[in-house]
Amino acid sequence: MVAGGVPVRAARKNAPPREDVLVAAMATIAERGLEGLTMAGLGREVGMSSGHLLYYFRSKDELLLQTLEWSEAELGRERRALLARRGPVSERLQAYVDLYVPTQPRDPHWTLWLEVWNRSQNAGPQERDRQAAIEGAWHRDLVALLAEGISRGEFRPVDAERAATRIRALLDGFSIQLAVGLPTLDRTAILTHVREFLVETLALPH
16 A cells, blocks of 8 residues: 555654654644644644555544543643642642643643544544543542542542532633633633632531
């Protein structure tokens, strides 16, 4: 089989590491947004033809999903390091929130997430399972954090699973507003709203 006029065997030998392609894709999204990410442009960045990229990733949808999985793996390592710190659970919960909420409008990670979500309407079951795995990692870490806070007496004895579902729904709603650049709330205001909600939901009664 030939991809882009070059034998596939040669393409495999000369192709950059897969991670280099994903890093370049994320950098392009950060610099020029999703509209600036094309297979041809990305190919030029990493020295591959668009045909070669399609051979390895099959479609732009798959490229976006793999880029998201790579980005989430990086965030996952950072999240686990934050949650493994010593100290009050409430401080680690705030660190979780800080990591979850976009840093600014058009945050590249959230821009990518929103695009993958949008394309998931036509995704197959395997792609949906991979997206669910990303969501599940955030959810499990939050449930574990809440359960630890409850067991230590820092939080009132709520249902950790249900509370995590509601907290993440709140975070998603605010994060989407910030990521798409709605002028209603800035990041500081969002973090204040979330902090107040957590106090109301989790703090022990006086």
